[in-house]
Amino acid sequence: MKLAPIALFVYNRPDHARKTLESLVVNSGFTDSLLYVFCDGAKSKKDMESVRLTRELIHSYKLENIIVIENEFNKGLAKSIVDGVNHILQNHDRIIVLEDDCVTSPDFLHFMNVCLSNYELDERIMNVSGYAPPIEMPGDYPYDIYFSYRFSSWGWGTWRRAWKYYSNDPRILETIDSSNSMKKKVDLAGLDLYSMLKRQINGKINSWAVFWAINIIMHDGFSINPVKSRIMNIGHDGSGTHCSPDERYNVQINGQNSEKISFPETVIPDRRIVKAYQAFHTGSSFKKILHVCYHKYGKFVDSFIK
Template sequence: MEYAPIALFVYNRPDHALKTLEALSINQGAEKSKLYIFADGPKQNVNSVDLDKIQQTRTTIEKKKWCGEVEIIYSEKNKGLAKSITEGVNLLLNKYGKIIVLEDDIVTSQGFLSFMNNSLSYYENEEKVMHIGGFLPPNQKLASTLETPFFSPFMSCWGWATWKRAWDKINLNENELHQYLQDNNSFNEYNLDGTLEFHKQLEDNISGKISTWAIKWYSSIFIEKGLCLYPHHSMVQNIGQDGSGVHSGTMYYNPYYIEKLLESETIPSSLLIEESQVGREYLKSFYNNLKKKSFRRYMIKAFNKIQTLLK
């Protein structure tokens, strides 16, 4: 098997990066893989605390040879996550034609690389398959309904892989993406049957409130009628939902926490290359339940605040 290069993007979280690298280094196939680490640089007028974190992160990634080959690409100036990822992915896809992508807060199971590489090989010439994901949110209620990998147009960027043939179709113009979805009355389907509000992420990019890449990749896959392959149980854990990341919030609890990661996954030859309705219902159920829990926590917080004011 020809192993895909791995791109890891880091910035100023040395502890997260270390856990990510330690997990990656014990993956099956890590010793046969080439790892590219893209280390973003400091922002203008950076304070001494953040500068120290950036240096600590760089010291961490230099500690050992995490994979068969390791190349570190340093940026002198801060690019931001969106630009770092799009430029890094472009660079490696132009050279290799396929890629596995991790950010500094994605801890993988030992079978993650095997699943990524096997899937990249298996679906290399299937134009409809545009993305391989390693993360599946936990849903105890419907966990038993998934027994094999499945396809969905919905994209998860927490540990993923793709090919140049697919990435070439990405549109980074948020205005054009939003306009297409609006003109084709696609917002409801695009938002997972109204479960989520992805269109607001596009609108926030348009207004300049945020600058993100993943929503544009998902939008491009959706518009191209592409599919993303999911494992039937998560092979990655996101450890960044603690407020430490530029684009991550602080959660009272982590609804994405996976107690035990999947160590291996097999793609059955009978798997149809079409959206799984069972998979769609699984994802909708998780995010609907998440919304209900978020609303309950908001109401409890508001009630407690009122009680405090009345004392």
């Protein structure tokens, strides 16, 4: 089985980065995988010490398979990730991506590499996610993965053939607004996604992930999600750039080394799972109303959507 290179993005959280690395290095196949670590530069003087400590931590791991890339200036998370993924996919046909707050299960790399190999030629599949939200699965669902209209940026992978469609062109919003069918497709991934895109275009947030999510949908692609999450995000403690304290994303990660992965026979999303996934990301009934209104009134409800 072909092993994808791993890209790990770190900034100024040495304790989070340590937990992520500790979980990653015990993964089966890690020592045979190439690890790129991208260290962003300090945004301000107050971050310089924590950035230094994070880099010191990275260099303390005496790994033979590691390439450390240190930015002198601050790129920010969005540009760091897009530039890093582009850099790696110039020389490799697939990639696995982690941020510094993603603790992996012992079989995370195995799961990712098996999925990347199994669907490498299926252009309908554009992403493999390691994280899965805590939604209730149908009792009779027999497989280890499911197909989703939405990807998760917490431990994910893709191929060069799919990433070529990545675009952060703001005119993508005009394309969606001009097509009712496209709006419906986007809403299948959760009613919050459209408002996230609109906030991104309006400069309210800085996200690369919302563009990738929309690009996948616009190219009729799917993401693979695990039934049992292979990622636990530890960044919802208020320490992250884009993550405020929130427990609704907490999951129990798969604790066993699962050698065999059961795949569906056909690439068709299960409607029951799509509905549960959409409901999870849409949130409360009040928020649902706000997101629906956002399609029409935009800035009027912007201050209510966190």
